[in-house]
Amino acid sequence: MKKQCYFSQHNIKHIDYKDTEVLKKFLNPHGRILSRKRTGIAAKYQRQLAMAVKRARFMGLLPYVAS
Amino acid sequence: MSFLSKGPKGISGGSQAAKILMTTTHNEVSVYEIGYLIVSAIPEEKVPEEADAVKKIIVDAGATVITDETPHREQLAYTISKKNLSGGYERHDNAYFGWIKFELGSDKIETVKKAVELLPSVLRALLVSTVREDTYLGKRAPALVPVSFVPIAPATISGALTDDRKDIVPATVEEMDKSIDNMVKEGI
Incomplete structure (x- = not known):
């Protein structure tokens, strides 16, 4: 069964770095970004997600490495 | 380290048309958002004053504030160090996180960024180019339902x-x- 994109499904056009609870859904326990193969996110949103996660990490809202 | 997008890329230099395009796009008004961390050493009642200092820098540069959020205390994901005036380093595990969304000409944005970063109470600041509409979901964020799950009768x-x-x-x-x-x- 083809997975559907979380952001397309919920009509989210822009991914904000402040939405850490949303971003955390797409990180593994080590704090690494999950692949689109795992999450089913569209390529457009995967790029936005990666940027948002990196911004949140810079601001100390998300970890670079989680233990 | 900066994640600020610098506007359109790939403009070929040399031709007059390209030069005109570069000068016109250089001063165009865009929507920006500045997120900042205020050091936790500041007492909670004085945090709005520090937030006003950040807002004053933005307004003085001629910006129009669209939305903002007053700083709230946040547990940082990792320890951030900041060099103090005596040359030593202060380590911070907590900070007050706030943000301001505003509209400003792109020629003034760099001065605003530097002025905010130089405030002694600002631990870290991030300037991003964004859109006017509200992008922050906050508690409105929908729950993640595994899309592959289909309930079986x-x-x-x-x-x-x-x-x-x-x-x-x-x-x-x-x-x-x-x-x-x-x-x-x-x-x-």
Whole structure:
């Protein structure tokens, strides 16, 4: 069964770095970004997600490495 | 380290048209958002004053504030160090996180960024190019439902009771023991 994109499904056009609870859904326990193969996110949103996660990490809202 | 997008790329230099395009796009008004961390050493009642200092820098540069959020205390994901005036480093595990969304000409944005970063109470600041509409979901964020999960109707599960098998009564332990004994006697 083809997975559907979380952001397309919920009509989210822009991914904000402040939405850490949303971003955390797409990180593994080590704090690494999950692949689109795992999450089913569209390529457009995967790029936005990666940027948002990196911004949140810079601001100390998300970890670079989680233990 | 900066994640600020610097506007359109790939403009070929040399031609007059390209030069005009570069000068016109250089001063265009865009929507920006500055997120900042204020050091936790500042008492909570003085945090709005520090937030006003950040807002004043932005407004003085000629910006129009669209939305903002007053700083709130946040547990940082990792320890951030900041060099103090005496040359030593202060380590921070907590900070007040706030943000301001505003509209400003791109020629003034760099001065605003530097002025905010130089404030002694600002631990870290991030300037991003964004859109006017509200992008922050906050608590409105929808829950993540596994899209591959489709609830299976009980009737479709193999072995489940269908309408014509509802009258079958489950066997008791004694009945099961008896049937096993019979099977052993029969030599199955």
